[in-house]
Amino acid sequence: MKGIVTDTSGNGLPEATVMLLLPKDSSLINFGRAAKDGSFEFKNLKRISYLLKISYVGYLPYQHQVIPNDGEVTNLGKLGMKFLNQDLYEVVIKTARAPLSIRGDTVEYDPRAFKVPPGATVEDLLRKLPGMQVDADGNIKAQGETVKRVTVDGKRFFGDDPKMATKNLPAEAINKVQVFNGKTEQAKATGVDDGKREKTVNLELKDSHKKGGFGKAIAGVGSDSRLEGKVSYNRFDDKQQFSVLGFGNNTNQSGIARNDYQDFKGSQSFNWGDDGDFGFGGGNRFSSDGESITIQPNWGGNNSQGFTKNWAGGGNYNFDTKKTKVSASYFYNSTDALTNVMSSRDNFLNNTTYKSTDVNKTSAFSGNHRPSLRIEKVLDSLNTIVLISNSRINNGDSDYDSFQQYYRSGDTLSNRSTINNSSLYNSFAMSNLLLYRHKFKKKGRNFAASIGYNINNSDGSSNQNSMNEFFLDPTQNSTIRQQNKTKSDRNQLKGSLSYIEPFAKKFSWETFYNFSLRKDKVDRNVFDVKDSGLEPNQLLTRYYTNEINYNRIGTSVRYSNNGLNISIGGAAQQFDLKGKFAQDQTSVDITKVNRTYFKVVPSVSLNYDLKRNRYLYMEYMQGIQEPSIKDLQPVVDNSNPLNIVVGNPNLTPELRHNIYGGYQFFNPASFTYLFVNAQYNYYVDQIVYNKTIDANLVTTTKPMNVTGGFNYGSSIGVSYPLIKTKLTMGLNTGFNLSQNPIYINNVINKTKTDSYNFGTRLDFTPSDIFTFYTNAYWNIANTSYSINTSQNQKVLSANYSGDMNIKLPKEIYFNAKLNFNTYANNQFGFSQKQPILNLSVARIVLKNKRGEIRFTANDVFKRNLGITQNATSNYYSETRVRTLSRYYMLSFTYNMRGMSASVKRSNGF
Structure with missing residues (x-):
């Protein structure tokens, strides 16, 4: 079928959207865009009646029922479209909607x-x-x-x-x-x-x-005493939203699922660009060196490791008008987790290898209160202020038991430790930001300023108990019984300024300034537990203060014209680190650390819109990361006496050279896309964790600076419809090459990993009663070591997944979801195949289809074994975690708005 789209005077209308639909239900059969002369054609059509729809900006949509003739080609000739005037506008709104349009x-x-x-x-x-x-x-x-x-x-x-x-x-x-x-x-x-x-x-x-509200309530009971429940309700209009959410379970739905959290947060809970830091570089300018105080849910699903019990609940209110936006929330969540782990490790030294095993159990509780507030006020057309405040009040406890053994020369036992540790902690953190934006009347001229104040305080105590036996040298045997009390206070004041001036029609100039002053104070008191009482441990007790002053000033010039956007800039930045270290607050023997780091960093970027949905982009940037306070502290951590960790006050900032670029293309007529990208990173003075292993196989880990690490790679992807709206295929491939240098017993070890991958995807969506999604992914990774090359290894891994959904008669819905992973390591003769199959069947019940009864079988084959492998710079490890495996769940869902179930991917309910 072919034709030409024209206006009333017979002139062709280029790139008009042309669609074929079935007259009975207006479902889309085929679509495309007209050529520059307005011509179009559809091939391989069935000889049935079609509804032809054509849309073009500014014209009344064309609609006509077409019955193909007996020949091989049905030529519709010129199809004239009428210019859309005001008199026809109401008709268009009511009757002339097209399935899709492209502008x-x-x-x-x-x-x-x-x-x-x-x-x-x-x-x-x-x-x-x-x-x-x-x-x-x-x-x-x-x-x-x-x-x-x-x-x-x-x-x-x-x-x-x-x-x-x-x-x-x-x-x-x-x-x-x-x-x-x-x-x-x-x-x-x-x-x-x-x-x-x-x-x-x-x-x-x-x-x-x-306007209106919606929500749902879910209750489920399963085998092995599994329980779950959730209730949520939201009500909103054009200006306000109120949300409540609560849930509890023992099915490893740990923390809060992201969909629950975002349901709960609602409108305007997050806003991009509200960090208050201006200029190029993003997070590469400097680190906050602290835990985020926003809600950090666990996004894992049912197959999280271990066994967890979870409770959560909260409320949220949003108010949104053109000039005022307010979002306030409170949320509490707690997790009680039990984890049993068995691990084995092959450790590589210069020319030898030793093995270690660890059997441990952890029982931990964590509770979090998290209030938040965000206010955005538009003062007038030129001025806006934003106030953001987030807080976290956290408490928890943990008990850790471990039995570790180390072997040299095969199965010869060298040493072993029995560890029993426990801890309690409390913390309070708050982040506040005031942001002001001013737009001048001259287009593009802009000024912005921000000021922030952050607090992160914590205190905790721990008990460390261990028995350590050294069979090579029994004189080294030891018993550790210690108490550790640590109080940590952190305060940070930060600010930023930005001014943008368009100095020509196609050019603009930005100048920015960033400031941060952070102060840390840590008081760590360690006591040896003796029969006579507590005795201060002078070696491990420390009191220290740190002050990090950061300043950066920079500028950039941007050229923008006809889709081409080029920016060239640079920034001078300086870190001033001041530290005081002493045995305790009353000590007269104080060690001072004063260091200044100065660096000028460039930035170059190119973004080119080649029109017709083709884009080219490239960027080069240097990122600087100062050492974390934890790494700078000359404090010994002996919580695991066979793996000692100590800080290094002589660290210097890490410099990363980064360049990336790519090309992407999308054809809206055929819905085919293509992307190609590449990236390269090179590290100078990279902060890595180097290890020294003594004769008793005790490892001491200390951070240090090493130059020479790099990684680079590329990927290509393409997707195209085999049958439009029914069957789509995607293909992708790529590689990544990396080198990571560290020192082992003062000898540098360069670990190289060459990884190559290939993947394919097939989406089959023939109707609303059946959908089938499949994916396959293969990866090969070769890891080699500059020392102890006999441990070089090749890892082959693959993932196959499928998700099938069927709508059956009498409002019954069936879902089958398979995730099949394979893993093979030639060096250690390890081969693992893990098929995880989840099945569910649901039945819609109650008036207005408000209820759903669902039966779910999780991990039908009982293969969620919790086995993982890892190959790093100087060891290969295998870990087995007892985790939630096969169980069955019967649940009931009540939809408060009468929304019925659907053919969809199962979320376990």
């Missing part, structure tokens, strides 16, 4: 043209859309690129993780799905296009769903 780099889908079962989620809908992919974990790709954000009606509705909106919103609520390349947050704030793009999906809600 530049924006693809807009009408969900009604892509059939999904009642109650399906947005994730299920996205799998049906041409050019979209959703993997087993819910990660989204559009046109071959990872989706960076998902917005709802243009708002950041579910935070910084795109898949959470797609997993929790019903497909029935969506009026349009728009996919486009969004500008970065800094480009939006300054008005200066930096040439960088972030793949964005916007979900436009139906008017009927822009």
Whole structure:
């Protein structure tokens, strides 16, 4: 079938969107874009009746039912489109919607043209859309690129993780799905296009769903006393959102699942570009050297290692108007974990090898209170302020028992240790940021300032008990009984300034300044437990203070014209490190450390929009990382007496040279995409952890600077529809070569790893009652050592996965999910095959399909053995963890909004 799209005067309309649909249900059969002269054609069509739809910006959409003639070609001739004027606008809104339209780099889908079962989620809908992919974990790709954000009606509705909106919103609520390349947050704030793009999906809600509430309650009981429950409810309108969430389980749903967390956080919980640090370089400028105080859920699923009991709950409120945005939340979560581990390790020295084994058990509790507040106020069209405050109040305890044995010359026992440690801790952290942005009346001229104050305080105590036997030299036998009390206080003041000036039509100039002053104080008191009482241990007790002052000033010039964006800049940055170390606070013998590090770092970037959905990009940058306070502290950690850790106050900052680039192409007519990229990293004064092993096989680990580490690699990927909207194939391949140098017994060991991979994907979505997703991935890794080359090894690994969904009669839904991993190491004769199969069947019940009864069989073959292998710079290890394996669960779900179940990937409920 062919034809020519024209206007009323007969002139061809280039790149018009042309679609063939089935008249009975308007489902999409084929689609494409007209050529520059307006011509189009569809090949290999069945001889049946079709609905032809054509759309073009500014014209009334064309719609006509076509019955193919008896010949091989049905020529429709010239198809004239009428110019869209105001009188026809209302008709277009009501009757002329097309399944999809393409305007530049924006693809807009009408969900009604892509059939999904009642109650399906947005994730299920996205799998049906041409050019979209959703993997087993819910990660989204559009046109071959990872989706960076998902917005709802243009708002950041579910935070910084795109898949959470797609997993929790019903497909029935969506009026349009728009996919486009969004500008970065800094480009939006300054008005200066930096040439960088972030793949964005916007979900436009139906008017009927822009107000109201929804939620669900789940209760499940399973074999081996497994229990789970969850309740959530959300209510929102154009200005406000209120959310509550609570759950508990003993099925290794540890922490909080990301979808629960993002449901809970809601609109405006995260905002890109709100870190208050200006200029190029991102996190490579300096480290915070501290744990994040935002909520850090465990994103693992049912197969997390060990056994955990989990409880969580909280509330969230959002208020959003054009000038004021407020987000406040409180959340508590706790995890009680039990872990049993058996591990063995082959350790490589210069010319010899020794073995070690470890059988240990850990019982740990952690509880976290996390309040947060964010306020954004638009003062006027030129001025905006943002206030962000996040806090964490944490407490926990742990008990650790371990039995370790070391062997030399085969099976000759050299030494062994029995360890019984316990600890208690409490901590408080708070991060505050005030950000001010000012846009001048001159377009592109922009000023921004930020000031932040962070606190991170903790105190804890531990008991260390061990018996250590050395069979080669029994005089070294020892018994350790110690108490350790540590109090740590940290305060940080930081600030940043930025000014951007467009000095020509195509040029802009940015000047920025970054400042940080951090102070740390640690009081560590160690006591030996004697029969007569506690006796201070002078060797391990330490009191120290550290002060790190960071200053950076930089500038860059940017050229932007006709899709070409080039930036060249540099920055001078200086670290001033001051430290005082003493045995205790009253000691007169004080060691001082005063060091200054100065470096000028360049930055070069190129982003080129070649039009017609083709992009070229490249960037070179130097990143500097100062040593962490933990690594600088001259403190001995003997919690494991066979593996001693000590700091190094003589460390210098690490410098990393990084260059990467690539090309990507997307054909919106055929929905074929291609990407090619490459990257290279080289390290100067890299901070690595070097090891010294004495005659008794006691390892002392100390950080030091080493130059010569590198890695480089490349990857290529392509995806194309074999049958449009029904069957899509993807192929990818790549390699990565790396070298990591460290010292072992004062001899440098360069570990080289050459890795090569290949993968393929097949998405089969023929209808709303059957979907099948498959993936296969193969990798070969060759690891070689510059010392003890006899331990060189080759590792072959593969992963095969499939996810099948079937809708059966009488509202019954079946899901089968298989994940099959293989692993083989030729050096150690290890070969492992691990098939994990999960099955579930669900039945929709109750009036308005509000209920669901689901039976789930997890790890049907009982092969979740918790076995992992690892090859590093000087050892090969194998670990076995007792973990939750096969169990069965019967659950009931009540949907408070009447959303029914769907053919979708199983989440275990």
